[in-house]
Amino acid sequence: MTEHDYEPIPGLPGLLPKDERILWQGAPDWRVLARTAFHTRLVKGYFALLGAWALAAAIARGLHGLGDLSGVALTAMFGILAIGLLNLLAWGAAKTTLYTLTNRRIVLRIGVAFSKCINLPLSRVGTLGLATYADGSGDVPIALTGDRKLGYLALWPHARPWHVSTPQPMLRAVPDAAEVAALLGRTCLAANPHGQLVPPAPVAQAETGFTGAIAA
Known part of the structure; x- marks a missing residue:
């Protein structure tokens, strides 16, 4: 039995409000990670x-x-x-990580020794990115708006590489990354109707560059 067995809903710190629903859950592929x-x-x-x-x-x-x-x-x-x-x-x-997307937020349950849940309200999502590997897995970095910043070390390895001064949470090594990014983009657009969807340009692999998916 682990501490995650006590979660009321896997990957979430508590029960969902009545107007919130889970749209997607996923975890990194440990080999890609x-x-x-x-x-x-x-x-x-x-x-x-x-x-x-x-x-x-x-x-x-x-x-x-x-x-x-x-x-x-x-x-x-x-x-x-x-x-x-x-x-x-x-x-x-990978075993202790679970990414959750609801119609109101993105939740990262991460941490091997000390588990923590990081809640990212969709209203704070400034841009999403997408970069994929040859097997279809990839990374989806999340740039946030507002003055509050997350610590890079507290996020790692679920943080966009080299963005230490302005850390970006990242859904890392997720299978079918393009489909996941598209779903996140549509959900963010629903929460931020003034945003826009930008078709991603192809990149060689996840660490060579990212393309914008949503601009709030």
Whole structure:
């Protein structure tokens, strides 16, 4: 049994008011989260380079060096350990995360060690973004209006990368990201009738750029 078993509604801090209803719920794909937030591919490449360097050094020492490949073995061991730990963290982050969209707000239930719910009223949504990966998963950053700011570290990894001074909450590594972004856009437009929908331009992957979806 976990603390989430005590939630009156999964992903929400309390019961919904009578005029509020859930439109969508989803969570990150932990494998995509591992690649994009915990950068497992980059870490694999780093340890592969270290291993190649250790092997080249052994070859340079000749037959005696080839007989002692402890450096290569240690590099491989630490690499496997690091990748395993990062994958475990990504799995834990995805397992404890639930994104919820209602007709009045977006709720992020996040946190592995300490769970918290972040309520984002639709009236505070300034712009939405969309960027996708080849498998259709992707990220949806949410720029907020108003003076109140959220802490980047409190949001991470559910925060748009590199936006530290003005943190943006982000629905990260969600499957069928384009459909999710479209639903968020329509819901935000219903709550902000003066906004506008901007068709997104294609981008290569989620960390190369974002396109505006809603302008309040």
